[in-house]
Amino acid sequence: MNLVLFGPPGAGKGTQARLIQDRHHLELIATGEILRQEIKKKTPLGLQVEHIMAEGKYPSDDIILAVFKKRLSQVKDKGVILDGLPRTMNQAKKIAETFKELGHEIDAVIQLTVDEDKLIERLSSRVTCEECGRPYPKDFPFQRVEACSKCGSRSFSRRPDDEPEAVRTRFKVYNEQTKPLLNYYAKQGLLKVINGMKSIEEVNQEIEALLEEMQVLTRKSGCLYSAQDI
Numbered sequence: 124m125n126l127v128l129f130g131p132p133g134a135g136k137g138t139q140a141r142l143i144q145d146r147h148h149l150e151l152i153a154t155g156e157i158l159r160q161e162i163k164k165k166t167p168l169g170l171q172v173e174h175i176m177a178e179g180k181y182p183s184d185d186i187i188l189a190v191f192k193k194r195l196s197q198v199k200d201k202g203v204i205l206d207g208l209p210r211t212m213n214q215a216k217k218i219a220e221t222f223k224e225l226g227h228e229i230d231a232v233i234q235l236t237v238d239e240d241k242l243i244e245r246l247s248s249r250v251t252c253e254e255c256g257r258p259y260p261k262d263f264p265f266q267r268v269e270a271c272s273k274c275g276s277r278s279f280s281r282r283p284d285d286e287p288e289a290v291r292t293r294f295k296v297y298n299e300q301t302k303p304l305l306n307y308y309a310k311q312g313l314l315k316v317i318n319g320m321k322s323i324e325e326v327n328q329e330i331e332a333l334l335e336e337m338q339v340l341t342r343k344s345g346c347l348y349s350a351q352d353i
């Protein structure tokens with residue numbers, strides 16, 4: 124089973140990806156995270172993308188696809204969850220080609236939808252510890268923070284990119300980039316839409332129900348094939 128997770132920043136995509144990964148023994152391919160590790164390790168690739176990512180921009184399709192292919196070759200025939208890619212039509216098409224070459228395909232594209240205004244309100248109420256940089260709250264819903272649990276500091280401030288204006292810009296970029304992709308996957312019957320504004324548990328239950336339904340369908344179609352064979 125190969126899945127793609129879609130959702131704007133703050134939709135809980137990363138959290139859900141990890142829950143699905145644990146439960147279904149899938150490999151997570153999160154290109155953003157892989158590249159941040161490369162930067163940390165100061166590899167040639169890390170040095171190449173460092174300045175691009177520091178500006179909040181995305182590396183080229185070639186870089187993203189190279190990272191994807193390398194990671195995919197490491198996981199062999201295990202199913203994967205893609206988080207943070209594809210972001211462009213070119214990436215989506217190349218990813219589909221790569222899966223096809225390996226005899227696989229994307230089984231579902233799960234879109235976590237959000238209420239933009241509510242999410243902006245929540246992201247804007249997120250604060251960061253001024254001493255150690257730890258963000259609060261880590262998960263929705265927002266809870267009042269008295270002192271940093273990591274360093275004990277009582278000074279908190281808001282990240283520049285969590286300012287309402289910056290959050291709106293991030294949404295705008297997301298909407299512009301992903302809309303064509305969502306149409307592309309919807310036409311193939313792969314797009315599944317889930318309300319990402321519910322609690323982490325509720326969203327996870329809905330995803331699980333969806334995956335269960337898909338597996339039932341797969342089993343059924345398997346039966347049909349064998350019936351036809353007879």
Ligand SMILES: [Zn+2]
Pocket residue numbers: 252253254255256257271272273274275276
């Ligand atoms: Zn702290």
